[in-house]
Amino acid sequence: MNKNVYIRILLLILLIPLFANFTINNDTSGEKKKAKKKDQKIIGPYLQNMTYKSVSICWATLEGTTTIKGPDGKEKEVNRYQEHSSIIYGLEPGKKYTYDVFNDGTDRGKGTFTTFPRKAEPFHFVVLGDTRSRHDVHQKVVNKVIKEDPLFVINTGDLVAAGNNINDWEHFFDINKNLIRNVPYFTVLGNHEQNSKNYYNFFDLPGNEAYYFFTVGDALFIVLDMEGDYILTPDYLKGAEREKFWEDISKGYFEKEKKWLENVLELNQTAGYIFVMFHPTWYSVKKSRTAEAAQRRKFWGDVFERYNVTAVLNGHDHYYHHARHGGVDYIVTAGGGAPLYKIDAIQPETVKAISIEHFMRIDVGKKEAVMKAIGLDGKVIEEIKVPRRK
Numbered sequence: 001m002n003k004n005v006y007i008r009i010l011l012l013i014l015l016i017p018l019f020a021n022f023t024i025n026n027d028t029s030g031e032k033k034k035a036k037k038k039d040q041k042i043i044g045p046y047l048q049n050m051t052y053k054s055v056s057i058c059w060a061t062l063e064g065t066t067t068i069k070g071p072d073g074k075e076k077e078v079n080r081y082q083e084h085s086s087i088i089y090g091l092e093p094g095k096k097y098t099y100d101v102f103n104d105g106t107d108r109g110k111g112t113f114t115t116f117p118r119k120a121e122p123f124h125f126v127v128l129g130d131t132r133s134r135h136d137v138h139q140k141v142v143n144k145v146i147k148e149d150p151l152f153v154i155n156t157g158d159l160v161a162a163g164n165n166i167n168d169w170e171h172f173f174d175i176n177k178n179l180i181r182n183v184p185y186f187t188v189l190g191n192h193e194q195n196s197k198n199y200y201n202f203f204d205l206p207g208n209e210a211y212y213f214f215t216v217g218d219a220l221f222i223v224l225d226m227e228g229d230y231i232l233t234p235d236y237l238k239g240a241e242r243e244k245f246w247e248d249i250s251k252g253y254f255e256k257e258k259k260w261l262e263n264v265l266e267l268n269q270t271a272g273y274i275f276v277m278f279h280p281t282w283y284s285v286k287k288s289r290t291a292e293a294a295q296r297r298k299f300w301g302d303v304f305e306r307y308n309v310t311a312v313l314n315g316h317d318h319y320y321h322h323a324r325h326g327g328v329d330y331i332v333t334a335g336g337g338a339p340l341y342k343i344d345a346i347q348p349e350t351v352k353a354i355s356i357e358h359f360m361r362i363d364v365g366k367k368e369a370v371m372k373a374i375g376l377d378g379k380v381i382e383e384i385k386v387p388r389r390k
Helices: 004-040 135-149 165-181 197-202 228-232 238-265 287-300
Strands: 040-048 054-069 075-089 096-100 110-114 123-128 154-155 185-187 212-216 219-223 273-277 310-316 321-327 328-333 349-355 358-364 368-374 381-387
Touching: 040 110, 040 165, 040 185, 040 273, 075 165, 123 135, 135 165, 135 358, 165 185, 165 197, 185 219, 185 321, 228 238, 228 381, 238 287, 321 381, 328 368, 328 381, 349 381
Parallel strands: 123 154, 154 185, 219 273, 273 310, 310 328
Antiparallel strands: 040 054, 054 075, 096 110, 123 358, 212 219, 321 328, 321 349, 358 368, 368 381
C-alpha cells in the first residue's frame, strides 16, 4: 500500500471517534441543559430593597432534596434551595422597568417594577400581617392587594407558621408569586419566623435586616425587631426566671436597638411622614397579652410621641385595632390569614376594634396621609387621616 494512503487511512481512523463525540455533544448537551433549566423548580423572582435608583431582584432554585425517615418508618422529603439575587443600580426615580432574570424564552423570570420617587410626591402602599396560616384566606388577601396596585408592601410579621420549615416558605412564595414579582415586599420579623436562617436567606433587606429603615420621597419607614434573643428563651423558664433571662440575655440587644432608633429619628426630624413597623402590639385588646404590651411600652417609653411619628403599625394579635395616644395612631393590622382572635380587653386608648380579615391601604399625599383598613369584601372598615409632620 502507498505510504501516503496508509497515513491518510490511519488519521481517518483516529479522527472518527473525535468527530463523532463532537457531533453528539454539539447536538444534545446544550439542549439537555436548557431543558433541565426550564424544568427546574424555582421560587420567585421577587423584588427586594427598592430605592429611587436601585433594586434587588431575587429568586431561588431547587438544589436537591433531603430524605428523613422517622422511627415509624415514614419518609419525609425536605427541599433545599440556592438563593440568587441580581442588584440593579443606576435606575431613574419614579420610572417603570421590565426585567427577565432567566431569558429562557418563557415568562417565568419576567416582571415589572417602578422605582421609588426621590422627591416628595403622592404614592400609596399596603400593610398587612400574620399571613402564616389559612392559605386560602391569605390568597384572597393577596388577590385584593394586587388590585390596589401599591408601590410596595410591608408585612408586619408572622409571614409563615414556622420559619424553620421550608414547606411553609414554599406555600408563602407560591401564594405571593403574582404580587412580589412586580411589587417590592418589605418584611418584619415575627415570633413565628423563629429568627430562622431561611428568613435571612430568602430576603434581601436594608441594614442588618432585623431592624432597618428606608425612605420613599420624604417619607421615612422604620422597621424594628421586637423579638431579638427572646425567641431563644427556654420553655422551662417561668415567672421570675423567665424575666431574669430577658434581663440578662435580651435587654442588651434591645437597648442597642433603642439607641439606634433614637439616632435615626433625631437625624430625620424633617421627614414629611414617619411610619414605624414592628410585630408585637403596642396596645393589645386581647386580655392575655395586655400585660406584655404594657411592659413593652414601659421599656421603649414615649419615643414615638416625642418624635411625632405619623403612625405605628403592628401585627401579632389577629384582628384590627386602632388606638391613639399622645397624638400618635397605633394600629394592629393582623388579618392576613391567621385565625382571628376574640377581642376581650378594650383599652382607654382604643378608637376602633374589630376581629376581621383585612389589609391597610395608605395613601401618602402632599398635605396628609389617608390610612384605610379594607376588608375582603372591599368595604372600608375605618379611615384615618393624618396631617404631614410639621
